[in-house]
Amino acid sequence: MRAPSLAMAGLALVGSCTTEPPPPYGDAPPQAQVEHRQDLDAPRLLRRMSLDLRGVLPSVEELDAVEADPALVADLRDTWLDDPLLEERLVHLLAERWHTRTDAFDIEHYDYGFEDHEAYAWYRSVGEEPLRLMARVVVEDRSWTEVVTADTTVANELLGAHWPLDYPEGETGWQEVAYTDGRPAAGVLATNGLWWRYSTSAFNQNRGRAAAMTRLLICEDVLSRPVSFADAPNLLSDEGAAEAIATEPACVSCHATLEPIAATLYGFFPLEQYNVAEADTYHPERELQGEADLGVTRAWYGTPVDGLGELGQVIAEDPRFARCAAESFAAALWRREVALDEQAHIDALRDELVLADGRIKPLLRAITQTPAYRAGSLSDDAPADLLDRERTIRLLPPDVLRSSLEALTGFRWTTGDVPLLDEDSDGVRILAGGVDGEEVQTPQEEPGLTWALVGAELAEGAAAHAVQTELVAEEPGVQLFAGLTLDDRPGDTPFDGTLEQLIWQTTATRPDAQRLDELHQLWLAMEADAGAAEAWTALLTLLLRDPEMVTT
Amino acid sequence: MHHAPVHPVFIAVLAACSGPEGATSPVDTGAAPDIANHLDGTAADDAMERNVAETFAAVDAAMAVGIPDPRTASEAALAILELGDDGTCPSSTLSEQGGSFECTATTGYAFSGFFSLMELEEPNGQAEVFSADFLVIDPAGETFHAGGRASLGQTTGGSWYANLTGSWVYPVAEGWLEDGASSNLTAEGTSTGPILTGSARWADASLNFHQVGAEESCGDGVSGSLDVRDPGGGWLGLDLEDCTPCGVLQDAAGEALGEGCLDALPDALVALDERLSQ
Numbered sequence: 001m002r003a004p005s006l007a008m009a010g011l012a013l014v015g016s017c018t019t020e021p022p023p024p025y026g027d028a029p030p031q032a033q034v035e036h037r038q039d040l041d042a043p044r045l046l047r048r049m050s051l052d053l054r055g056v057l058p059s060v061e062e063l064d065a066v067e068a069d070p071a072l073v074a075d076l077r078d079t080w081l082d083d084p085l086l087e088e089r090l091v092h093l094l095a096e097r098w099h100t101r102t103d104a105f106d107i108e109h110y111d112y113g114f115e116d117h118e119a120y121a122w123y124r125s126v127g128e129e130p131l132r133l134m135a136r137v138v139v140e141d142r143s144w145t146e147v148v149t150a151d152t153t154v155a156n157e158l159l160g161a162h163w164p165l166d167y168p169e170g171e172t173g174w175q176e177v178a179y180t181d182g183r184p185a186a187g188v189l190a191t192n193g194l195w196w197r198y199s200t201s202a203f204n205q206n207r208g209r210a211a212a213m214t215r216l217l218i219c220e221d222v223l224s225r226p227v228s229f230a231d232a233p234n235l236l237s238d239e240g241a242a243e244a245i246a247t248e249p250a251c252v253s254c255h256a257t258l259e260p261i262a263a264t265l266y267g268f269f270p271l272e273q274y275n276v277a278e279a280d281t282y283h284p285e286r287e288l289q290g291e292a293d294l295g296v297t298r299a300w301y302g303t304p305v306d307g308l309g310e311l312g313q314v315i316a317e318d319p320r321f322a323r324c325a326a327e328s329f330a331a332a333l334w335r336r337e338v339a340l341d342e343q344a345h346i347d348a349l350r351d352e353l354v355l356a357d358g359r360i361k362p363l364l365r366a367i368t369q370t371p372a373y374r375a376g377s378l379s380d381d382a383p384a385d386l387l388d389r390e391r392t393i394r395l396l397p398p399d400v401l402r403s404s405l406e407a408l409t410g411f412r413w414t415t416g417d418v419p420l421l422d423e424d425s426d427g428v429r430i431l432a433g434g435v436d437g438e439e440v441q442t443p444q445e446e447p448g449l450t451w452a453l454v455g456a457e458l459a460e461g462a463a464a465h466a467v468q469t470e471l472v473a474e475e476p477g478v479q480l481f482a483g484l485t486l487d488d489r490p491g492d493t494p495f496d497g498t499l500e501q502l503i504w505q506t507t508a509t510r511p512d513a514q515r516l517d518e519l520h521q522l523w524l525a526m527e528a529d530a531g532a533a534e535a536w537t538a539l540l541t542l543l544l545r546d547p548e549m550v551t552t
Numbered sequence: 553m554h555h556a557p558v559h560p561v562f563i564a565v566l567a568a569c570s571g572p573e574g575a576t577s578p579v580d581t582g583a584a585p586d587i588a589n590h591l592d593g594t595a596a597d598d599a600m601e602r603n604v605a606e607t608f609a610a611v612d613a614a615m616a617v618g619i620p621d622p623r624t625a626s627e628a629a630l631a632i633l634e635l636g637d638d639g640t641c642p643s644s645t646l647s648e649q650g651g652s653f654e655c656t657a658t659t660g661y662a663f664s665g666f667f668s669l670m671e672l673e674e675p676n677g678q679a680e681v682f683s684a685d686f687l688v689i690d691p692a693g694e695t696f697h698a699g700g701r702a703s704l705g706q707t708t709g710g711s712w713y714a715n716l717t718g719s720w721v722y723p724v725a726e727g728w729l730e731d732g733a734s735s736n737l738t739a740e741g742t743s744t745g746p747i748l749t750g751s752a753r754w755a756d757a758s759l760n761f762h763q764v765g766a767e768e769s770c771g772d773g774v775s776g777s778l779d780v781r782d783p784g785g786g787w788l789g790l791d792l793e794d795c796t797p798c799g800v801l802q803d804a805a806g807e808a809l810g811e812g813c814l815d816a817l818p819d820a821l822v823a824l825d826e827r828l829s830q
Contacts, residue, residue, distance in 0.1 A: 272718045272719070276687070281734070285735075285752055285753040288779055
């Protein structure tokens with residue numbers, strides 16, 4: 001029988017999506033890889049989806065439901081794709097790739113008169129601007145093309161007060177607004193947040209920005225190309241480098257592409273790199289300067305454009321744009337890079353995106369159906385390359401550690417106004433396996449010493465907070481210990497029920513008798529030594545740093 | 553709300569999937585500027601005529617405010633540094649060549665940033681260069697932003713030249729500085745007046761100048777060409793004809809849109825000449 005085409009496979013998916021549509025493998029699924037993967041069981045898969053899409057653990061009721069009926073996993077996932085928490089989660093997921101949530105920019109917080117304790121809020125506001133536009137496009141089910149064509153951005157009251165935006169006076173929070181300085185409609189390509197992260201200089205002249213664009217938007221990383229400078233002239237002088245860019249074949253191979261793109265970005269080219277007015281305001285009068293300075297016609301891979309606005313339109317029409325969206329979201333949820341032999345998967349996901357008119361939610365849904373996403377283990381005889389690359393156990397990124405433990409225990413780990421898991425000057429974002437966008441550009445994939453130490457500190461703090469709040473002070477808290485008192489002991493129904501529920505909710509795994517007995521013994525030993533509150537703190541600390549808790 | 557329309561381009565992408573990865577298909581740029589809208593017949597003609605007139609009027613309005621110049625920028629900047637100085641702030645950290653400052657004076661002025669004032673060898677000749685990256689907040693809460701360079705000098709040929717780059721604004725100033733300017737503009741003196749080259753945005757006009765000014769062969773007239781950005785983001789061209797401030801406005805494709813004159817241009821050039829040739 002003749003296999004259906006990729007497009008037909010995509011159409012078939014659309015037609016059969018009343019419950020859980022078949023995974024979009026395309027017409028050539030790598031059967032060997034499918035066979036060597038075993039899916040997570042339904043509760044663990046639900047847990048992975050909840051943490052990936054919402055940043056919080058599933059509730060006990062949700063876990064109970066899918067334990068009884070695994071088919072409900074798909075229903076809950078679809079519900080979560082419309083959960084308000086998705087937007088915040090997407091901001092962090094996108095930040096791992098777009099690298100704009102950095103702790104510093106050329107323009108410092110004090111340039112706007114902010115005090116040091118306000119720096120975190122300001123830098124995050126700047127860095128999240130493009131991320132929040134993308135996240136808003138996703139959650140509102142708009143076409144991903146708007147990421148490069150929208151005439152709006154998403155800003156909060158801090159940005160609204162200092163940048164040329166029509167942010168409504170007296171309001172707060174992230175809102176969709178427009179710049180008032182004449183910049184073209186080009187989605188994230190017309191945001192200060194993106195170009196503050198990818199700044200340029202008098203010599204670089206937007207070339208680095210152009211390279212960032214090709215990497216982020218069409219998954220072409222010119223910096224990854226092998227280039228030999230063996231025959232190049234002197235590159236240490238500006239003149240020598242400029243000549244090489246124009247004439248040396250090894251240089252021209254990239255720069256012939258980059259320069260015409262760079263020439264479209266001169267409205268964002270600062271003549272004084274560290275000056276506020278130069279950096280936060282678009283300069284429309286400089287739009288034509290790029291062609292003169294770089295000696296090229298503005299273009300996108302050979303297609304002439306009349307400026308940044310049209311560049312966004314042309315990128316949106318580039319077949320690589322949709323494919324790159326599919327690949328980058330797959331990589332984000334698979335928690336690893338996409339391998340060369342998985343291109344058929346990506347093509348199928350791309351088709352899913354195309355058939356959904358560019359809406360990302362159907363793509364996210366399709367990705368959660370792929371074997372790579374659902375994999376919980378690999379068979380012993382799996383091929384070496386699959387064993388090497390597949391992430392069957394995934395570390396929780398710092399933002400998910402933070403949000404899930406805060407939701408579970410009410411604990412916020414901060415210094416001043418700064419969440420320690422979200423910053424690196426005073427905090428531990430990188431130590432916890434996160435991405436700062438400058439020094440570290442990909443999430444940590446394997447456990448490490450600092451990751452373990454951060455996890456231990458976080459677990460202890462969260463456990464102590466929950467115990468002190470709910471059991472010692474007897475305040476409502478988040479009802480983690482509802483029905484339990486410090487007088488309850490192993491063997492009492494409230495004690496045993498609470499312990500089993502805690503394990504179930506934190507790991508989506510039912511504890512066996514041996515495990516429960518071990519935990520009882522631990523609690524009793526601690527209680528004898530330091531009292532019931534300390535015993536519960538120790539027990540909960542142990543659960544919160546359990547490998548099955550801090551991974552998916 | 554400003555949502556961009558949903559583009560059916562993903563359908564086009566799907567149709568293009570059979571092509572080789574990485575290849576881009578020819579694109580209809582649809583690049584017509586706003587001014588050349590797609591209305592038909594009389595309505596279109598009327599709209600275009602109005603837009604042409606508005607374009608000339610907008611540029612003229614900018615000319616009437618005055619062309620941004622380095623002397624205005626540097627003098628205003630130095631004046632406010634001196635005006636707000638209480639004897640120690642900011643002067644205690646400054647020399648004649650400049651310095652950096654971060655202080656609030658007893659006069660109520662707050663200073664932050666740096667400037668330098670130097671004699672430099674510029675491409676056109678020897679120049680006095682005022683470089684600045686600072687802001688001063690006056691007691692009324694108004695901010696002087698200075699970010700760029702203001703150069704004034706003598707060319708090797710014996711005439712003056714001036715260059716203003718960067719962003720400059722002080723809302724309580726007069727002339728172009730009141731609304732501010734973003735500039736990369738050079739003016740060079742000739743026996744008949746200044747000639748402008750480069751780009752500048754001020755008074756809601758974004759302009760590129762190509763040898764605009766009093767070319768000697770024009771006598772008292774003006775020549776050169778300008779690029780004018782329309783509010784929709786397109787660029788229009790204007791070649792000044794017959795030594796007059798008049799010409800035909802053209803779209804990016806070179807199509808004539810309508811005639812008009814920049815009546816305020818000659819006087820603006822004279823004022824600039826008077827200011828910079830002092």
